[in-house]
Amino acid sequence: MRAWLMDSYDGVGNLRMDEVPDPQPAPGQVVIKMLYAALNPADAFLAQAQYPAKPKLPHVLGRDGVGEIVVLGTGVEKLKVGDVVGILRGNTGVESWGTLAEKTAVDAARVIHIPDGWSLEELAGAPLVFLTAWQALTQWSDPPAPPPAGSVLLITGASGGVGTASVMLGKSMGLTVVGLSRSAEKAEQLKKLGADFVFDPSEKRMRKLLLAAIAPKRVDIVVDTIGGTLFNEVIGTLGYAGRISVVGRSAGPVPEFNTATLFFRRNRIGGVTVADYSQKDAKAGWEEIVARLNALGKRPVVDRVFPFLAVKDAFARLAQGPMGKVLVKVIA
Numbered sequence: 001m002r003a004w005l006m007d008s009y010d011g012v013g014n015l016r017m018d019e020v021p022d023p024q025p026a027p028g029q030v031v032i033k034m035l036y037a038a039l040n041p042a043d044a045f046l047a048q049a050q051y052p053a054k055p056k057l058p059h060v061l062g063r064d065g066v067g068e069i070v071v072l073g074t075g076v077e078k079l080k081v082g083d084v085v086g087i088l089r090g091n092t093g094v095e096s097w098g099t100l101a102e103k104t105a106v107d108a109a110r111v112i113h114i115p116d117g118w119s120l121e122e123l124a125g126a127p128l129v130f131l132t133a134w135q136a137l138t139q140w141s142d143p144p145a146p147p148p149a150g151s152v153l154l155i156t157g158a159s160g161g162v163g164t165a166s167v168m169l170g171k172s173m174g175l176t177v178v179g180l181s182r183s184a185e186k187a188e189q190l191k192k193l194g195a196d197f198v199f200d201p202s203e204k205r206m207r208k209l210l211l212a213a214i215a216p217k218r219v220d221i222v223v224d225t226i227g228g229t230l231f232n233e234v235i236g237t238l239g240y241a242g243r244i245s246v247v248g249r250s251a252g253p254v255p256e257f258n259t260a261t262l263f264f265r266r267n268r269i270g271g272v273t274v275a276d277y278s279q280k281d282a283k284a285g286w287e288e289i290v291a292r293l294n295a296l297g298k299r300p301v302v303d304r305v306f307p308f309l310a311v312k313d314a315f316a317r318l319a320q321g322p323m324g325k326v327l328v329k330v331i332a
Contacts, residue, residue, distance in 0.1 A: 003101035004311050009049035012061070012315040015100075021106040023072030023097065030108050032085065034330040036305070037099035038064035038125030039318045040161065041248055046094070053094045062099030063092055064115070065330070066124040076108045085111040086123040089131060089274055089282045100311060102330060109279050109296040115290045120300065125325030126300040127163035130289045131282060133169050136162070136223045136245035139270060149174030152217050154210075154237060157225035158195065159186040159323045162247050164301045166223045167193045173294035178210060178219070180230075186323050191297065207233050218242065226228045226251040235261050244269045305329050 001022050004015045007174065025031050043061040045051045050211050069083045090110040092098050097105070113125050137153070138144040145171070147153070153170040157163045160177030170177040171194030179195040187198035197213050199206050212217065218239030224231065228251025246269060262269070277285065293299065301324025306314035307331050318326045 001102040002045065002308070003097070005061050006047055006061060009047065009054075012044050012047045013033035013312060015047075015061075015311060017309070017311075020101070020166065022103055025076075025105050027074045028063065028076060028078075028108055029073040029078060029105045030069045030076055030085075030111065031071035031073075031103055032067035032087075032111075033070045033103050033232055034065050034067040034099050034101065035084075036066045036120055036124035037062045037328045037330055038128075039314055039326045039328065040064065040125065040128055041318065043093065043098075044315060046206040053307050054093055059099050060099075060104070061093050061260060062101070062104075062278070063087070063094065064128050065099035065104075066120045066205050067104075067330075069111075070103070071110070075206050079108055079111065083113070086127060087115055088112045088127050088286060089277060099330070112283075112286060113138050115294070117294070121302050121305065121327055122300045124162065124327055125302065126165075127286060128167070128274060129325065130165045130260055131277065131285055132162050132247055132272060132286045132290055133223065134285050135166035135274060135277070136166065136247055136272045137169055137173065137221065139272065140243045140268075146173040147221050148176060150176070150314050152178065152214050154178045154180070154219045154222045155195075155225070156201070156222070156230060156234060157179045157248070157250065157321075158190055158198065159321065160185065160225055161322075161325045162223065164190070164193060164324050168293060168298045169196050169289065170194070170294060171173070175216060175221075178211070178214065180206075189301075189323055193301070194296070201230050201233070206285075207236050210237055221245065223247060227254055228252045229255055232257065232261070235267065237266045237267055240265045242267045245272050246270065247272045294297075297332075300325065302327060307332075 153175040179198045180201045219237040222244040225248040227249035231254040303322035
């Protein structure tokens with residue numbers, strides 16, 4: 001089979017396509033013939049050694065995707081050859097070879113069927129970003145639960161995969177949803193997804209305009225996907241007991257962070273990692289996500305689909321800042 005191999009930690013620009021042996025399933029695994037694979041910023045970070053996992057090389061990236069089961073490992077039940085499935089969460093593309101290959105072996109417990117009414121493309125890139133958004137929104141209570149209806153949600157990098165997922169899930173929870181995007185075109189698309197307000201973070205008066213729009217309230221919870229210099233501005237929008245769920249750092253480190261800004265409103269900052277979800281919790285979260293999207297009449301957003309030979313172009317599009325998910329069509 002063909003696969004995109006990562007031979008070093010020098011970035012996705014050095015991936016190469018080559019022929020490799022077909023994967024063989026371990027007990028409890030299935031082999032999936034990939035139809036669509038999805039890209040995530042974490043793939044690019046892993047390829048630059050900016051991720052905790054350091055898999056043995058060569059490695060195949062790709063955590064999300066949809067494909068057809070072609071081989072069953074021993075002990076696999078409730079699945080059959082020919083089933084078309086997605087990949088929920090696990091070591092795929094992290095410790096084990098991922099979805100940027102014509103076939104991949106996946107734990108059977110980690111696969112999910114296509115929700116009724118969803119397309120293959122919609123499922124291909126949804127699980128990781130939606131579970132990430134779900135954790136970001138629900139992690140501030142014990143047990144985890146959505147914020148109270150009427151809370152104000154702010155999303156940085158709102159047009160990305162986690163961003164669009166957070167917009168839709170936030171709307172399903174009855175939150176006032178505020179997105180940040182530098183693109184006027186994307187701002188209109190975000191409003192169609194459910195955002196109540198969208199502001200340009202490069203606008204010097206952004207914080208003042210945002211606070212005026214939601215007055216007399218302030219921001220209750222933030223899903224921050226980018227970090228960078230904007231982080232301090234985001235802290236300035238928080239109300240009492242406001243929380244920031246940190247998902248990504250595509251804009252780089254936060255400069256000169258003054259911890260005193262957290263004191264008097266008792267603000268909190270917490271990291272997000274879907275790897276913490278047990279198999280049971282991941283499936284329960286996914287079922288809740290699907291139900292909420294169906295109730296809203298919304299679906300995961302796909303930005304563009306690239307051919308398998310154009311994986312490097314697909315990563316370039318991801319770096320540009322897509323509207324939703326970037327997919328790769330593996331097998332036509």
